Amino acid sequence: MAHTASLSQLQSPPWALVNGSLVPYDDVRIHISAEALTRALSVFEGVKGYWNNAGTEFSLRGPRAHYDRLCRSAALLHIPITFSYSEYVEGLAELGRRLLVPERDLWFRTTLYVTHGHWGEQTEADLVVTAFTQQKPDPAPMRLGVSTWRRAGDVALPTRVKSSANYVVGRLARIEVRRLGYDDAILLNESGRVAEATGACVVTASGGRVASPPTSEGCLDSITVATIGEVCRDLGVPFERRPLERTELLTADECGLAGTITELTLVDEIDGYTYDSDGVLSQVRRRYLEAMRGEVTLPGTELVPLITAEELAAPRAS
Ligand code: PMP
Numbered sequence: 001m002a003h004t005a006s007l008s009q010l011q012s013p014p015w016a017l018v019n020g021s022l023v024p025y026d027d028v029r030i031h032i033s034a035e036a037l038t039r040a041l042s043v044f045e046g047v048k049g050y051w052n053n054a055g056t057e058f059s060l061r062g063p064r065a066h067y068d069r070l071c072r073s074a075a076l077l078h079i080p081i082t083f084s085y086s087e088y089v090e091g092l093a094e095l096g097r098r099l100l101v102p103e104r105d106l107w108f109r110t111t112l113y114v115t116h117g118h119w120g121e122q123t124e125a126d127l128v129v130t131a132f133t134q135q136k137p138d139p140a141p142m143r144l145g146v147s148t149w150r151r152a153g154d155v156a157l158p159t160r161v162k163s164s165a166n167y168v169v170g171r172l173a174r175i176e177v178r179r180l181g182y183d184d185a186i187l188l189n190e191s192g193r194v195a196e197a198t199g200a201c202v203v204t205a206s207g208g209r210v211a212s213p214p215t216s217e218g219c220l221d222s223i224t225v226a227t228i229g230e231v232c233r234d235l236g237v238p239f240e241r242r243p244l245e246r247t248e249l250l251t252a253d254e255c256g257l258a259g260t261i262t263e264l265t266l267v268d269e270i271d272g273y274t275y276d277s278d279g280v281l282s283q284v285r286r287r288y289l290e291a292m293r294g295e296v297t298l299p300g301t302e303l304v305p306l307i308t309a310e311e312l313a314a315p316r317a318s
Pocket of ligand 1: 170196219220225261
């Protein structure tokens with residue numbers, strides 16, 4: 001089974017939102033000379049929304065954290081943000097009302113592409129929102145390989161922000177390990193410690209203690225890892241952000257990948273080393289999903305109601 005967003009990429013929904021206006025998905029255009037293409041100037045967010053268990057309400061996980069990270073990514077790359085947090089969420093609601101269907105979750109990609117400007121002068125950007133339905137049966141545990149490709153250091157290619165440029169090396173790493181039969185790759189940083197996977201962060205557990213590398217090790221400032229920290233606190237499970245040597249990763253009791261789409265997916269093998277799949281991480285995973293479905297409330301975890309089933313069922317004016 002495919003483990004990442006590949007299911008989304010196969011979809012071609014009818015609508016996208018460009019700078020707040022609905023546009024047929026196939027009509028979204030970008031000019032070949034845009035800096036988004038010539039200099040990889042695009043920053044984005046993947047935001048997931050969940051139906052509650054009763055199927056009555058659809059809520060976004062952490063939209064404020066996503067908006068704030070988008071602003072940080074844009075600020076670092078000198079891309080102006082011209083929309084407020086409430087406009088951002090209203091955009092997701094507008095597209096959601098068009099594309100949401102009962103019982104299927106939605107994953108939104110909000111991409112800020114540089115359309116005009118030259119080497120940082122007179123920069124202008126479009127915000128394009130696309131959304132893809134998600135139907136996620138419990139994923140099988142993953143098999144990973146450690147790639148020979150590395151995450152660059154902060155002064156070469158900053159990884160704590162979410163810029164498209166970072167995915168070039170991730171793509172090379174994934175192609176490398178897929179050829180060896182693995183589902184995904186782990187990238188080490190320049191010091192040979194664990195940075196992250198290609199589209200998710202690494203979480204381990206040893207002796208019941210959960211650990212994940214801090215952003216200074218070369219990973220995205222993950223919203224899911226922060227939420228997993230809250231879940232661990234709630235369950236009374238020790239959780240720490242600390243550097244992980246490669247040998248700690250390979251000898252950990254348990255391993256998982258954490259990300260908005262990945263949620264917390266367990267790993268059962270890395271390069272021939274095997275991991276338990278019924279330990280503390282599966283408990284954390286269960287609790288995380290219960291929180292996303294509104295079954296439990298976690299302090300510090302934002303679920304923002306966006307659309308009700310009733311609203312969706314009502315006839316639309318246009
Ligand atoms: N690292 C990379 C490279 C990613 O693409 C993602 C997915 N956004 C993550 C980590 C996890 O981040 P988040 O929990 O915010 O989705």
